[in-house]
Amino acid sequence: MLKRVSLWLALSTVLSGLATAADYSEFTVPGLAKGQITHGDIAPLIHYYQQQDWLEVTELGRSVEQRPIYLIKIGQGERKVLAWSQMHGDEPTATAALFDLLAVLQAQQQTDSTQASPAWLDNISLYLIPMLNPDGAERNSRFNALGIDVNRDALALQTPEGQLLMQAAKQIKPHYGFNLHDQNRYHGAGDSKKPATISLLAPAYNEAREINPSRHAAMQLISAVKPMLDKALPQQLGRYDDEYSIRSFGDTFSAMGISTVLVESGGQYNDRFRQQARQLNLQLYLSWLAMISNGSYRDYDLSGYNSIPMNNSNGMKDLIISDVTLQRADGSGPLAKVDLAFTAGGNGRGPVVLNEIGDASIYGGYHSLDASGMVYSAGKAYPLTGPLNLSAERYVQLLAEGYSHFSGEARLLTNNSGLPVAINPRGVNTLWPQRQLSTTFLLTLEGAVQWAVINGRLIRLADASLVDAYSGN
The missing domain is CATH 3.40.630.10 (Zn peptidases)
Incomplete structure (x- = not known):
């Protein structure tokens, strides 16, 4: 009743x-x-x-x-x-x-x-x-x-x-x-x-x-x-x-x-x-x-x-990282501050793409990260010369040491970290981010890595957490 x-x-x-x-x-x-x-x-x-x-x-x-x-x-x-x-x-x-x-x-x-x-x-x-x-x-x-x-x-x-x-x-x-x-x-x-x-x-x-x-x-x-x-x-x-x-x-x-x-x-x-x-x-x-x-x-x-x-029709982005500092080619200091805007095609089912570099203030973002004071770094490649069983602790350690991705044979890596990894990615090892390519890089503050962007997905090193900007929309 x-x-x-x-x-x-x-x-x-x-x-x-x-x-x-x-x-x-x-x-x-x-x-x-x-x-x-x-x-x-x-x-x-x-x-x-x-x-x-x-x-x-x-x-x-x-x-x-x-x-x-x-x-x-x-x-x-x-x-x-x-x-x-x-x-x-x-x-x-x-x-x-x-x-x-x-x-x-x-x-x-x-x-x-x-x-x-x-x-x-x-x-x-x-x-x-x-x-x-x-x-x-x-x-x-x-x-x-x-x-x-x-x-x-x-x-x-x-x-x-x-x-x-x-x-x-x-x-x-x-x-x-x-x-x-x-x-x-x-x-x-x-x-x-x-x-x-x-x-x-x-x-x-x-x-x-x-x-x-x-x-x-x-x-x-x-x-x-x-x-x-x-x-x-x-x-x-x-x-x-x-x-x-x-x-x-x-x-x-x-x-x-x-x-x-x-x-x-x-x-x-x-x-x-x-x-x-x-x-x-x-x-x-x-x-x-x-x-x-x-x-x-x-x-x-x-x-x-x-x-x-x-x-x-182009009013929203999945992720906007704002105020990223780009360094001069000779390493003498800051060159520019830019916004980086990402989308995942196919309504989130496709790969993440960096499709805007510069002023992204006209867009709304489903997720955003204020990178004021942080510096863009392409990161280094960690060579896979033998089998590597990757735990979350070990992965965060590598990221903190400036490694953003792995190079070599993918079969050698066993990823038990619960976090995304990039193996032989395109668009890395560049001084500055590249449209349609750079979705794997690091953000540093006073020389220490704070965030890793891996295949367009955010990893916060402080607590080894994935801040997934694509799973919720």
């Missing part, structure tokens, strides 16, 4: 629109907080909902590799909403959020209190396509199994996935569309030097980017949720570029008279799997469904939409 009361209270808060992120933890579907969500992850959930009588689950069709693509329908109302996720296979945040939405609605079905029932269920028919591109999801790839970007297939319709989405839109004839994506975590929110954790857009329907009634309604929906997002994400809300793309589904649906809202889930500090963006997606869906049901979004003008800062 107490559990049911607790669930009802949490659900009432969510449905009232007054929820905080903590209120949504009750409805976070387990097993989906990760960087890659595949068809195998959602198949048990789909199977479960196929057994429920408060919604309809049908197989919309099959992908290139014959994985099923599902359509879920909820409600019988006149106002139709179509939402689709993971048309890019490596963008899973909204897929998790859609199943969280189903968990909220499932909780409503299981309570015996009519007060918990969301009013929009009577006025809306909601259609969900979770994971439009299951083949891309399997590969953790943007593209489908043919290497085609499904979101650039609205014109030619060369992919079965694109054909199925267009078929659904033409058969359902939705009034509203939620186009759900993830964006690169290096997008910043305007000039805030903060990540654009959520970016929104009402896509253009023509080259002139004019505003017709359907696009106007999409802009109003965004204006209506801006206060909530500003409170949850101070200076971390962005507006996606509205350049017209004739091949893209959002723009095409906008031209078809569907009020389409693009949601891009982005990076956040110390949130590797974008769980705050996931929770905010759920809040957005519930807010918009309520507003579409009662028409309250029409009370908002476009000022909120127009005041959202544009995305800054």
Whole structure:
């Protein structure tokens, strides 16, 4: 009984629109907080909902590799909403959020209190396509199994996935569309030097980017949720570029008279799997469904939409080391103080790259290190002339002695330190750091090594700890 009361209270808060992120933890579907969500992850959930009588689950069709693509329908109302996720296979945040939405609605079905029932269920028919591109999801790839970007297939319709989405839109004839994506975590929110954790857009329907009634309604929906997002994400809300793309589904649906809202889930500090963006997606869906049901979004003008800062596509770096001193070539003293900015490609899955030397003050950093007073040193190579069993204590000793990397045969080194090592790295033994190369070096203070940067990762010698700037975003 107490559990049911607790669930009802949490659900009432969510449905009232007054929820905080903590209120949504009750409805976070387990097993989906990760960087890659595949068809195998959602198949048990789909199977479960196929057994429920408060919604309809049908197989919309099959992908290139014959994985099923599902359509879920909820409600019988006149106002139709179509939402689709993971048309890019490596963008899973909204897929998790859609199943969280189903968990909220499932909780409503299981309570015996009519007060918990969301009013929009009577006025809306909601259609969900979770994971439009299951083949891309399997590969953790943007593209489908043919290497085609499904979101650039609205014109030619060369992919079965694109054909199925267009078929659904033409058969359902939705009034509203939620186009759900993830964006690169290096997008910043305007000039805030903060990540654009959520970016929104009402896509253009023509080259002139004019505003017709359907696009106007999409802009109003965004204006209506801006206060909530500003409170949850101070200076971390962005507006996606509205350049017209004739091949893209959002723009095409906008031209078809569907009020389409693009949601891009982005990076956040110390949130590797974008769980705050996931929770905010759920809040957005519930807010918009309520507003579409009662028409309250029409009370908002476009000022909120127009005041959202544009995305800054290169606004964030993974790591910024500031005020590093570079020595003169003859060793006679300081030459310059520079900032070093690093990124790890593939949204953190690729190698770390030094891609900015100089003034990095225009960027925000997920992590930063103030190196004031510290001097850049390429370090020395420790030759592997025989087997070396490397403990943390021995490794720190070598770093303190000025060795930044190892040379020789990698098989000779057994690394038991728990810390990264560099063996025969590129871009070392240079007097000054080199773009795209120098991710292994030392930082000294008054001649003593304080920090080691090994393959772009920070080791603090004082306590032999790894300060990993890439694992949390």
